[in-house]
Amino acid sequence: MQSLDITFGSNRVVQDLSFDLHAGQTLAIVGESGSGKSMTSLAIMGLVHYLNATISKGHIFYRDTSDKAPLDLTKLSDKEMRKIRGKEISMIFQEPMTSLNPVYTIGDQITEVLLLHGDYSRATASEEALKLLRLVRLADAESLLKRYPHQLSGGMRQRVMIAMALACKPKVLVADEPTTALDVTIQAQILAIIRDLQKELGMAVIFITHDMGVVAEVADHVVVMRNGEKVEEADVATLFASPQAPYTQALLAAVPTLGSMHGEALPRAEPLIIFDGEKVVTQGEPTLQDTVCVQETPVVSVRNLVTRFDIHKGFFGGVSHRVHAVEHVSFEIFPGETLALVGESGSGKSTIGRTIQQLQKSTSGDITFSGKPVAKMSRGEKMNLRQEVQYIFQDPFASLDPRKTAGFSIAEPIHTHRLMGNSKLIQQRVSELLERVGLKPEHANRYPHEFSGGQRQRICIARALASKPKLIIADEALSALDVSIQAQIIHLMMQLQREEGLAYLFISHDMAVVEKMSHRVAVLHLGQIVEMGPRQRVFDAPQHAYTKKLLSAVPVADPHHRREHLLLDGDIPSPIRRVGDEPTVYPLDEIATGHFVSRGGASPRL
Template sequence: MHVSSAPSREHGWMSDTANRRSQDQALLSVRSLSVEFGKGEGAFRAVKDVSFDVQPGKTLAVVGESGSGKSVTSLAIMRLTDYTGGRITGGQVLFRPDGGEARDLVKASDAKLREIRGNDIAMIFQEPMTSLNPVFTIGNQISETLILHQGLGGRDARQRAKELLQKVRLPDADKLLDRYPHQLSGGMRQRVMIAMALACNPKLLIADEPTTALDVTIQAQILNIIRDLQQEMGTAVIFITHDMGVVAEMADDVVVMWKGEKVEQAPVRDIFAAPQHPYTRALLSAVPRLGSLKGQPFPKRTPVMVMDGGVAKPVGETHEQNTADYTKPILQVDKLTTRFDVGKTFFGRVTHRVHAVEEVSFDIYPGETLALVGESGSGKSTIGRTLQQLVEPTGGTVRFDGRDMAAMSQGERRRLRQEIQYIFQDPFASLDPRHTVGYSIAEPIIVHGLINDRKERDRRVHELLEQVGLQPQHAKRYPHEFSGGQRQRVCIARALASNPKLVIADESVSALDVSIQAQIVNLLMELQERKRLSYLFITHDMAVVEKISHRVAVMYLGQIVELGTRRAIFENPQHSYTRKLLSAVPIADPQRERAKTRIEGEIPSPVRPVGQEPAIHRMREVEPGHWVAIETDQLRGAA
């Protein structure tokens, strides 16, 4: 069965009369919308005959993987596809801002669209840094919307901008008005975007992946803000995402898209309780669910549902990941400290330092996955780069296979780079676009002089591609010819090329669609069992951590605040910051009651004046192998 020949599944078919009544009451009705890019034989139909309604004050989630057409649909509603090389080839977008006669936005003039955009329909984009103008202050950018659409004067617009920043819970709104986008954190920038979007009290808010790149605690704050403002202002929301946990938390109704088509639509509880379309079932089966391994001592591989034509098929098997050998550690980190000088006087005297990592200690054993978790700025990526010799440590000792890294010769350090490999978050940025992926995979083999014979080297590259689920013929392709998940597989193959003992995976699955993420996690676990690999798994995704890790280290402001087995951390979290991280994870279950606790504030800055050293937390062992920092007032404030 090919998907284009299958009708979309809508639970509880309505009569034509009821359907018309629903359309008449809807704030927005999308009817048979089609969008194409390109012309002639090269034309690509990104959206195919999509229809749905958005009711006043309700949230409609549009879900699907990259390439499913969900973002193109949202852009077409506002006719922004006109500026991105796309064109609407059919259908209607009927908008009723006042509940009266519908306006078809597909046929609206540019002048009418300018009036509607920002005023009646507003949009929050995925990456706020590219949506905010870097040369204007935050206050100027919010005021511009108010002056343009509401006709306010400069002083009144600034006062209203301040009120909007306070409404989205940004501290020191007065000062923030005069700051530039680069002076704000990612979570703060996203809240500024929400303030701008809500400046004119729009009837419809379109949120396109607004939390995908954010830490779990900041994501929870953003979702709370959108939910509260929606209740206060009665705004309807179209929420575009591939995170099913967010869907369960936010949505009233769900539209599932696949390959440009709507394949299913239903109330959120029906979608999770009884998904009808094979793709919806595959999407939900791939979601890592927090608490799914309760009572189990080891991580577990589980089958992943993948689409084969129009049919969902399970790939892989259920397997306990009992691979760790705790006889002798392969890596020993003792009081590792990494600092960066950031402020200097005119005469070159250092005034401020970033205390990125402060006296961190942990071990990693053969065949073990240690997950390093925490928010942005906690120091977890700095640890990974320090171990890979990309950053020089300020203090402490790192031993690999019993050898002190600081005492190694240049030759030994080169050998160490072969034994410790790195998988970066963005595979496209870490692959050279000018070279084939075969060359990129072969490069470590050439650099470390592992195989000199060209034919043998090519055979090894083909073998590595097959190990990560690709084909030998893929070696001749370039990075842009692969999907995001395939590029990450190429990066894993390159990391394995030098036969490493330790692989540092730095947010290596956080940017991937949920089904691709599940496949990559299973692949990493399979390779660990086959090759006895050790992983330092750096991430902020707690649900993935529960699935893949043997032990977990929780970081806050450059220090470990809790360290223990996966089971101890997830089933018996002792530190308030660990509990905060776990409570912020959106659970893919709409039946579950939403958390009543409010997560406020952001992680403090690790920048300190010279001479003001941070206090080092003392650790206590609450049970064998489970260590927790003794909480201070500063740490309690974090939670």
């Protein structure tokens, strides 16, 4: 790529970008949202004009064999580009559900690629599709060919996307955030598959990501982008050992590293390391999070919680199966404490959060709030409960009304719970809350689309604080954010906990973030807690096989420590069972003070 410029009208979204990619090499393009990473990948695929963007300057040269003159992809017509796209250069997109056609089977979609670009009959294309699904380690490949995308899990869909991308054995594979939306265990499998197939096929890979752990795991060479420009380029070992650009230094400093809290009994709020446009600025001092009040009554206590969902057979049919989302879960959270719930998709984390908030009805079990059973609360008391338990959702844009200003959204809980009647006092409270989360009072008059992702999440935190809650349930509240914004939100949440005595139920699958900010950790597998205890014990000396494998799957942001992942084989098990097929409930044994481990609960994947 030479001196590439991409423009939207008069706005340049990629400026003067140059890099080389060699056969068999993995080049990582990293940067935060809006850095131009994805636009670069679409330019390589010849797809930018579909987004009304244009390549206003520069060249993208592609050489398929060493004895041929290179092709300039920017000069090719749509028809010529279609011969290269998929066959010579292929792409894996970030969200497989939107990339796969929902009305065609998996088999039809893979065979279409083969028939379009290869010399196949329909019968031989079907045979090749079967081989491709086996190549990406999908079990029961024959039945998968007949299934539709919605019938597959996220990890399975992403592997189908990889199979389609590899169908014609391309020379170059462009992977745009292929593991961002996946669980850490499935991510480890996908990275291993891409790495193995690259060796087998001798492909060059462009890996686009904002996850520095993934970069350290897979890349040979790295290009760092910011605001459409390349700010640094180096081989992976050099970049991590001695980054030269201040922006790269700040980006690496913001990455939470698994193991960084080894031996520490308490979470620690780290100083904020921020890039101000010219240099790296450090704000604040390291502060131990000694906030837990175990002498007081727990904010929330959960005992033998069971939550199941009925699946009906047909429109008028009876219940044939049940989703066993939560099975006999017990824990408590004290004032000033952060309890992290970790586990894969479908483990029951979010269901527990919604059940505590009374957004979801439980099948059985008891929830006690500030010493009072929720089941015995009057309607008015339950209304007060909703005031004292607030929720922060994963996607801040989806959880804010696009038609209402930020100020209106923050003031809504105050109006709902009738905490203030005077509009001037409410306005004053909104201004205080905005300042509390690091925004300005004048931001109250802006709409959600006028803010960045990090600012929107700050607004959601301000809204959660408006009703003066005792407990905040943060459901994957950081997973959609860039790493530097994530560091700022972690810092803010820990600061609010010290000052307000807040308790957090922190639901996450990001083990490095959990290690940074939690006091205790509960590991969920198929709706049951398999290990629970102080963060230091769970992370430094995990006992259950599932906890060990969950931790082993986390990519470490250090290319010298590429670990041999203890991979969980196959896909995440389903919590769906036939009516009457009751799961075995495994009791927890206390092996050290406050450290509980399940006697069983190991699925066949372990």
